[in-house]
Amino acid sequence: MAKRDGARLTDEQIDWVVAAYTRGDVADEQMAALAMAILLNGMDTGEIARWTQAMIDSGEVLVFGDIGRPLVxxxxxxxxxxxxxxPLAPLVAACGAAVPQLSGRGLGHTGGTLDKLEAIPGWRAALSLEEIAAQLADVGAVICATTPTLAPADRKLYALRDVTGTVESIPLIASSIMSKKIAEGADGLVLDVKVGSGAFMKTPESARELATTMVELGRAHGLATTALLTDMSVPLGRAVGNALEVAESVEVLRGGGPADVVELTxxxxxxxxxxxxxxADPAAVLAKGEAYAVWERMIAAQGGDPDAPLPVAAHVEEVVADRSGYASFDALAIGTAAWRLGAGRARKEDAVQAGAGVRLLVDHGAAVAAGEPLLQLHTDTPDAVAGARELLGGIVADAPPGPRRLVLDTLR
Structure with missing residues (x-):
């Protein structure tokens, strides 16, 4: 009732409600009401910091021991x-740091890192803390699923927010992300806060508010944190979908790949x-292909075969330009099309197709002629193609787009 009426939550109230909800002493209905009150009335900096700490305290903080490299x-x-x-985790490891990248799965039009890597035959996402520490010391990079003991309050609360219309609360987003990242025990954290049609934050103002909140949370908890605001109005690279994105990442690691993926990496x-x-100069390391050797070791350490052929979709169709003009690829439309083709999931328990997705055949803004192939639609379920095509009716524009700036700002 306090937050419903616009009051500030005390430290004791926050500690109690997060712990009690994690234990099951607070019902979902009660926590849903509190989440909605937070969405509507917000939280101040002190409340967000305390809420984040309470979620960290619901589980354990990972301690990797001395692995001989700084953790970032x-x-x-x-x-x-x-x-x-x-490409980023092996690149940073090739430069001398250690990267404990605990990642998640995709939901809706945004892809999940674990879904992408599971397209590699044999690769496994679930590792013990001991396996993570050993791989960090040996290889320098690990990408895996979050351990069950890491901020369990967040896992429970996120599932509730997902079904109660409270996902977009900036205090709850910031504390969700930062509680897990702080509990990972790294020495530094870089945030890539997306803004644009394909991002969760559609406007620069909301993205900046979220980034600022997270940087302040990191600072308050002793974690050196930097945030980049980056454009997500256009898809990154030319591949959208699990195996398709792995293949493109390998191109980047071998010194090639799309310019925007290389630039952001x-x-x-x-x-x-x-x-x-x-x-160290990561651009030089990447261009020489030195990070690819780390990639091979990282994948092999988790049971994957980096040389195995990646899955391909059973059905591929092209989308051609209906008129002459300029290619116009909206991130949300492309991402939703890939989701409909089977690359993503509507619910967490849904399966994904490893080979499904969308491949861009030309660059955004390129001059195109009527009848020219612009996209490939990949899927194991041909019946899904019609729904994907419905989303892609406006991929040719009359005028070229303005110049794209990928990194919009940096907050430290």
């Missing part, structure tokens, strides 16, 4: 074609290395 982590708020974690790597106080 990255988190993205999610987007379309956002495969950056895949290097930009985030520079910030991570700065927090780790490592003097």
């Amino acid at each position: 982590d990255k988190h993205s708020t999610g987007g379309v074609g956002d495969k950056i974690t895949l 290097v930009a985030l790597a520079r910030e991570m290395l700065a927090l780790a106080r490592i003097d």
Whole structure:
């Protein structure tokens, strides 16, 4: 009732309600009411910091011991074609840091890092704390599922927010992300906060508010944190979908790949290395293909075969330009089309198709002629193609788009 009426929650109230909800002493209905009150009335900086700490305290903080390298982590708020974690973790490890990247699965139009990597034959997401620590010491990078004991209050609360219309609360988003990242025990954290049609935050103002809140939370908890605001109005790269994005990531790790994926990977790597106080040039390391050797070791350490052929969809159709003009690829439309084709899930328990997705055949803004192929639709379920095509009616524009700035701002 206090938050419903616009009052500030005390530290004792926050500690009690988070702990009691985790234990099951507070019913979902009661917590749903509180989440809605927080959505409507907000929280001040002190409340958010205490809420975050209470969620950290609901589980354990990971302690990896001395692995001989500084630990630095990255988190993205999610987007379309956002495969950056895949080349980024081995790249930063190749430069001398250790990257404990605990990741999640996709929901809706945004892809999940674990879903992408599970397209690799044999690769496994679930690792014990001992396995994570050993791999960090040996390889320098690990991408895996969150351990069950890490901020269990957040896992329970996130599921509730997902079905009660309270996901977009900035205090709850910020504390959800940061409670897990702080509990991971890294020395530094770089946040990639997406803004645009394919992002959760549609406007620069909301993205900046979220980024600022998370940077302040990191600082309050002794975690050096930097946030980049990055554009998500257009898909990243040319591949959207699980195996398709793995293949594109491998291209980047071998020194090639789309320019925007390379640009963002290097930009985030520079910030991570700065927090780790490592003097290295990630652009040069990436261009030489040195990070690819780390990728191979990272995948093999988790049971995957980095040389195995990736799954391909049973059915592929092209989408051609209906007129001459300029290619116009909206991130939300492309991401939703890939989801309908089977690359994503509507509910957490849904399965995904490893080979499904959308491949862009030309760059956003390129001049195109009527009848020219613009996209490929990949799926194991051909009946899904019609629904995907419905979303892609406006992919040719009359005029070229303005210049795209990928990194919009940096907050430290």
